[in-house]
Amino acid sequence: MDTQLVQPKQTFMNLAPEKRESIVRAAAAEFAAQGYQRASLNNIVKQLGISKGSLYQYFDNKEALFLHVFDHFTLQVKQYVKASAAGNGRDDFFAVARQVLLAGIAFIDSHPEYFQVYLKVLFERDVPRREELVARVRLFSLEYFGPLADRAMEQGVLRRDIPPHKVVFILDALLDRFLQGYAQPHFDGGLALAGMSADRLHDEIDSMVAVLRTGLQPSDMGE
Amino acid sequence: MDTQLVQPKQTFMNLAPEKRESIVRAAAAEFAAQGYQRASLNNIVKQLGISKGSLYQYFDNKEALFLHVFDHFTLQVKQYVKASAAGNGRDDFFAVARQVLLAGIAFIDSHPEYFQVYLKVLFERDVPRREELVARVRLFSLEYFGPLADRAMEQGVLRRDIPPHKVVFILDALLDRFLQGYAQPHFDGGLALAGMSADRLHDEIDSMVAVLRTGLQPSDMGE
DNA sequence: CCATAATATGACCAGGCGGTCACATTATGA
DNA sequence: TCATAATGTGACCGCCTGGTCATATTATGG
Numbered sequence: 001m002d003t004q005l006v007q008p009k010q011t012f013m014n015l016a017p018e019k020r021e022s023i024v025r026a027a028a029a030e031f032a033a034q035g036y037q038r039a040s041l042n043n044i045v046k047q048l049g050i051s052k053g054s055l056y057q058y059f060d061n062k063e064a065l066f067l068h069v070f071d072h073f074t075l076q077v078k079q080y081v082k083a084s085a086a087g088n089g090r091d092d093f094f095a096v097a098r099q100v101l102l103a104g105i106a107f108i109d110s111h112p113e114y115f116q117v118y119l120k121v122l123f124e125r126d127v128p129r130r131e132e133l134v135a136r137v138r139l140f141s142l143e144y145f146g147p148l149a150d151r152a153m154e155q156g157v158l159r160r161d162i163p164p165h166k167v168v169f170i171l172d173a174l175l176d177r178f179l180q181g182y183a184q185p186h187f188d189g190g191l192a193l194a195g196m197s198a199d200r201l202h203d204e205i206d207s208m209v210a211v212l213r214t215g216l217q218p219s220d221m222g223e
Numbered sequence: 224m225d226t227q228l229v230q231p232k233q234t235f236m237n238l239a240p241e242k243r244e245s246i247v248r249a250a251a252a253e254f255a256a257q258g259y260q261r262a263s264l265n266n267i268v269k270q271l272g273i274s275k276g277s278l279y280q281y282f283d284n285k286e287a288l289f290l291h292v293f294d295h296f297t298l299q300v301k302q303y304v305k306a307s308a309a310g311n312g313r314d315d316f317f318a319v320a321r322q323v324l325l326a327g328i329a330f331i332d333s334h335p336e337y338f339q340v341y342l343k344v345l346f347e348r349d350v351p352r353r354e355e356l357v358a359r360v361r362l363f364s365l366e367y368f369g370p371l372a373d374r375a376m377e378q379g380v381l382r383r384d385i386p387p388h389k390v391v392f393i394l395d396a397l398l399d400r401f402l403q404g405y406a407q408p409h410f411d412g413g414l415a416l417a418g419m420s421a422d423r424l425h426d427e428i429d430s431m432v433a434v435l436r437t438g439l440q441p442s443d444m445g446e
Numbered sequence: 447c448c449a450t451a452a453t454a455t456g457a458c459c460a461g462g463c464g465g466t467c468a469c470a471t472t473a474t475g476a
Numbered sequence: 477t478c479a480t481a482a483t484g485t486g487a488c489c490g491c492c493t494g495g496t497c498a499t500a501t502t503a504t505g506g
Contacts, residue, residue: 038260051455123346136410142413162434169414173400186357189394190365211385215438272483
């Protein structure tokens with residue numbers, strides 16, 4: 001499940017780590033800007049100042065390069081989520097949601113191009129192994145919040161008249177939209193998240209979580 | 224604000240309405256499938272069985288054809304929303320939300336390719352006049368729900384501790400995600416909306432609206 | 447030092463693109 | 477009927493794409 005999507009050629013592995021990273025970064029920027037199909041290998045090699053032949057010594061073809069970039073992306077996401085989950089094992093359902101939201105913001109801040117690549121994959125057809133790629137990033141909902149919601153329901157911290165899978169849908173939709181609105185304009189429903197200061201952003205997150213809490217908690221737990 | 228984005232050539236206007244429509248439909252299908260930049264005029268004319276020269280007698284260039292398709296799309300959306308609003312003037316805030324959701328589903332059912340074009344515009348850069356196009360479809364949130372939420376707040380049917388703009392964000396995020404999940408897989412957070420029967424879909428919508436009501440209504444209005 | 451292996455290079459290929467234009471076909475109306 | 481205008485056509489243009497490959501350059505180690 002978390003094996004690599006593709007193996008670069010040995011020649012690529014022999015490169016200095018800084019060079020490897022600069023290549024992945026340049027490719028990610030191009031895929032983020034153009035999507036898979038329209039991304040141009042000529043642009044990438046021009047940006048890097050290397051020849052096209054060299055790129056083909058590192059990767060079999062465009063698809064292999066793209067999949068390697070995506071591998072890099074999923075690795076980074078996992079690190080961020082793992083880091084955010086650490087030390088918060090005993091927090092309640094909504095506190096965890098807040099942590100994930102903060103981790104998402106932090107990830108977009110430090111790797112904006114990777115999140116763009118992911119968005120492009122979602123909305124582009126003819127992306128190689130698209131289904132598989134999307135499934136790997138579904139950690140915000142099913143694999144992650146699903147069991148969490150089930151447990152929360154058992155513990156009675158969620159309204160009994162709302163099925164857990166609907167709680168997950170609502171949470172997933174709001175968190176994802178929040179992150180999309182942060183990553184690119186027109187998706188924030190007028191909240192103007194994109195250029196917001198960190199403080200205001202944290203306020204916005206806290207009040208959003210508070211709304212979720214009042215809406216989804218049983219009424220006898222106090223509002 | 225609701226003027227046309229572009230004017231087709233006179234030659235196009237002289238065509239029989241059925242032919243005009245078939246051209247717009249074929250172009251919409253191609254833009255929906257490929258996005259703006261990757262859409263191929265050669266594909267479109269091949270599909271239609273006309274020559275490329277003819278297409279250029281109807282529209283100045285690729286951009287003009289695309290903008291005309293988008294004009295057609297926004298016109299259709301407005302008709303659907305207007306039709307859904309008619310006869311529901313005295314419904315409350317959440318009933319209106321439900322109506323809009325149903326209208327959105329109906330629109331996607333009858334014009335799936337137009338909704339895809341819209342999604343492509345959202346996530347593609349270098350789409351001609353992109354900002355302007357997106358602004359025109361923002362009716363689900365700011366222009367439509369904004370005033371509605373303000374009025375609902377004045378009338379006391381919304382919790383006083385949630386700013387109206389946040390209500391709009393939540394509503395916009397959930398409705399839009401619901402429609403996106405219906406229009407294409409991987410966006411439904413496990414709800415499996417895409418292939419759902421009309422009855423189950425209506426149930427899903429009703430319970431979603433019920434959750435919104437309990438979460439956003441004042442607690443003294445009964446849950 | 448030098449043979450050999452590893453790596454770097456960019457001209458080149460076939461194919462698709464948006465767009466053009468000289469020409470063929472059809473419609474119009476006096 | 478026939479001159480003129482309107483419309484239809486597809487070969488062609490320059491440009492860009494992903495991918496190839498003969499050749500040049502560099503690294504290795506005996």
